Amino acid sequence: MGQVPKAQQQEASARRPRLNRDAVLRAGVVLADQVGIDGFTMRTLSQELGVVPMALYKHVANKQELLEGMVDLVWAEVTEPDSGHGWKQAMRVRAASLRSALVTHRWAVGLMEAAGRPGLENLRQHNALLGCLRESGFSFRTTVHVTSLLDAYVYGFALQQKTLSFETPEESAAAAAATRDGESAEAAARYPYLLEVVGELAKEGYDYDAEFAVGLDVLLDGIETLRGSWRDG
Amino acid sequence: MGQVPKAQQQEASARRPRLNRDAVLRAGVVLADQVGIDGFTMRTLSQELGVVPMALYKHVANKQELLEGMVDLVWAEVTEPDSGHGWKQAMRVRAASLRSALVTHRWAVGLMEAAGRPGLENLRQHNALLGCLRESGFSFRTTVHVTSLLDAYVYGFALQQKTLSFETPEESAAAAAATRDGESAEAAARYPYLLEVVGELAKEGYDYDAEFAVGLDVLLDGIETLRGSWRDG
DNA sequence: ACCTGAACACCGTTCAAGT
DNA sequence: ACCTGAACACCGTTCAAGT
Numbered sequence: 056m057g058q059v060p061k062a063q064q065q066e067a068s069a070r071r072p073r074l075n076r077d078a079v080l081r082a083g084v085v086l087a088d089q090v091g092i093d094g095f096t097m098r099t100l101s102q103e104l105g106v107v108p109m110a111l112y113k114h115v116a117n118k119q120e121l122l123e124g125m126v127d128l129v130w131a132e133v134t135e136p137d138s139g140h141g142w143k144q145a146m147r148v149r150a151a152s153l154r155s156a157l158v159t160h161r162w163a164v165g166l167m168e169a170a171g172r173p174g175l176e177n178l179r180q181h182n183a184l185l186g187c188l189r190e191s192g193f194s195f196r197t198t199v200h201v202t203s204l205l206d207a208y209v210y211g212f213a214l215q216q217k218t219l220s221f222e223t224p225e226e227s228a229a230a231a232a233a234t235r236d237g238e239s240a241e242a243a244a245r246y247p248y249l250l251e252v253v254g255e256l257a258k259e260g261y262d263y264d265a266e267f268a269v270g271l272d273v274l275l276d277g278i279e280t281l282r283g284s285w286r287d288g
Numbered sequence: 289m290g291q292v293p294k295a296q297q298q299e300a301s302a303r304r305p306r307l308n309r310d311a312v313l314r315a316g317v318v319l320a321d322q323v324g325i326d327g328f329t330m331r332t333l334s335q336e337l338g339v340v341p342m343a344l345y346k347h348v349a350n351k352q353e354l355l356e357g358m359v360d361l362v363w364a365e366v367t368e369p370d371s372g373h374g375w376k377q378a379m380r381v382r383a384a385s386l387r388s389a390l391v392t393h394r395w396a397v398g399l400m401e402a403a404g405r406p407g408l409e410n411l412r413q414h415n416a417l418l419g420c421l422r423e424s425g426f427s428f429r430t431t432v433h434v435t436s437l438l439d440a441y442v443y444g445f446a447l448q449q450k451t452l453s454f455e456t457p458e459e460s461a462a463a464a465a466a467t468r469d470g471e472s473a474e475a476a477a478r479y480p481y482l483l484e485v486v487g488e489l490a491k492e493g494y495d496y497d498a499e500f501a502v503g504l505d506v507l508l509d510g511i512e513t514l515r516g517s518w519r520d521g
Numbered sequence: 522a523c524c525t526g527a528a529c530a531c532c533g534t535t536c537a538a539g540t
Numbered sequence: 541a542c543c544t545g546a547a548c549a550c551c552g553t554t555c556a557a558g559t
Contacts (some may be wrong), residue, residue: 074542097533109534110543118533165398167447178479185481195488204503207444214400214443215436246411248418255428270437273510281506307523330552342553343524351552 074106076114080124084160087125092162097121122166127174129163132156135183142191143275146201149184150209150271157213164213193282201278208274212267307339309347313357317393320358325395330354355399360407362396365389368416375424376508379434382417383442383504390446397446426515434511441507449496 079100086103087095097118101108115121134152136145157164173181181202188198243250312333319336320328330351334341348354367385369378390397406414414435421431476483 096531098531107544109545112534113542178482182479182482185485189481189484195485196492199485199489199494200499200502203445203448203499204441204506207448207503208437208440209444210447211440211442211444212436214447215440246415248422249411249415251422252418252428252432256432259429261432266433266436269433269514270440273437273507273514276513277506277510280509281502329550331550340525342526345553346523 074104074110074114076124079104079111079114079121080128083121083125084128087162088160092165095162123172123174126163126166127176129156129160129167130174130176130180132159133180135180136187138187138191142187142193143279145187145191146205146275147271149187150205153206153209154213154267157209158216161213164210167210197281200281204274204278208270212270216263307337307343307347309357312337312344312347312354313361316354316358317361320395321393325398328395356405356407359396359399360409362389362393362400363407363409363413365392366413368413369420371420371424375420375426376512378420378424379438379508380504382420383438384500386439386442387446387500390442391449394446397443400443430514433514437507437511441503445500445503 082104083095083100086100090099097111098108100121101111104111111121115124132152133156134149136142136149138145157167184202185198188201189195193201315337316328316333319333323332330344331341333354334344337344344354348357365385366389367382369375369382371378390400417435418431421434422428426434
């Protein structure tokens with residue numbers, strides 16, 4: 056008679072095979088992906104893990120540390136640059152990988168640079184990036200320029216893609232402005248260029264991947280001119 | 289006998305000359321500048337205004353709308369591009385202005401693209417930006433490329449500057465990693481390129497303004513090659 | 522029209538216990 | 541060693557009143 060409850064208990068403990076730090080962090084990433092950063096609380100995460108909220112504090116010091124660990128898991132998804140096919144191609148692949156991670160985990164964009172100490176995966180990733188450029192003949196100084204420039208571009212692009220789209224939101228922005236102004240005609244008079252571009256894009260569409268690639272190639276071409284011209288030896 | 293309290297009451301009402309939406313938003317910007325986004329709550333803001341928390345809800349619908357209004361006040365600080373001295377110089381001045389606003393109001397960077405509908409100042413600003421480029425001979429398509437690219441760069445750079453510095457935090461990052469690893473020597477073995485660059489920067493220093501300008505000029509030069517080459521008429 | 526007071530449903534987190 | 545329960549000090553926000 057007591058065997059059925061016992062079996063259920065075993066099944067339950069098999070379904071949640073003991074909590075540890077990594078399991079908490081991974082569940083955090085999954086939950087944040089699903090509900091966004093606003094709906095992500097210690098309490099919802101604990102509920103997802105079938106555990107009482109305070110149980111999490113055995114594995115992470117606090118929410119801040121939890122988020123930092125989650126961000127480092129995102130960094131772990133970014134592939135290290137491989138200079139085998141040249142630095143340009145290596146930068147393209149790495150930028151695409153970082154962008155992909157930021158698009159998948161939209162909540163991470165605002166946390167990557169905001170949090171405290173960078174995690175180990177973050178350090179590993181940037182060490183590899185710097186190494187790829189240094190081994191490709193870039194000077195100290197130029198290497199810093201390039202990493203700063205590329206990361207800024209990827210972050211900024213992901214930040215834009217996160218909500219602002221030239222396709223829909225800007226359009227709805229103009230629509231919203233029109234609503235506020237009471238009349239569409241007045242909005243057209245106030246923001247003629249905005250409406251011009253919005254109208255054109257509504258017809259032609261907007262491809263984020265292509266847009267990102269175009270901007271990145273502009274960057275890489277510009278970087279090529281920097282190479283060797285900036286007190287490099 | 290009753291005159292003193294009455295005078296004090298008048299003085300108090302003169303010091304806080306009646307709350308309105310604009311006063312709430314401006315006080316919000318000042319408070320967020322001082323305490324950061326985490327310390328910024330409806331309750332601390334109301335306290336700063338010498339009023340009970342619920343009084344704010346007569347002037348803003350909720351915290352989200354309050355933040356959106358504050359962000360639009362930041363946009364109002366950005367100067368519109370003036371194509372009088374050529375589009376390149378216009379873009380330089382506008383990028384510097386946007387960057388300046390984002391550095392002054394560090395809390396705004398994460399909110400600019402995250403919030404809901406863009407505000408009127410945001411629309412005005414982007415309309416002027418698009419107009420400057422269109423009048424300088426850029427096509428619809430190239431104009432979209434350029435605004436996307438420039439904004440991404442400014443956002444991303446501000447995001448980096450917000451916390452991550454190649455001068456101090458990265459250095460402390462390496463130090464932190466060394467601490468975690470138990471030994472500095474092990475960190476040097478694990479992240480050699482990171483430490484190389486960090487060491488070099490510690491000697492030479494890091495100038496954000498110069499770094500920003502260098503990256504921006506790379507962008508503008510690249511953009512110049514796009515001009516006229518992308519199905520422009 | 523503008524402000525207040527009390528209250529509600531949530532947070533993150535501490536602390537003393539349980540097993 | 542790991543998890544729980546009750547509690548504390550905070551949030552944003554609603555609602556009924558006050559002037």
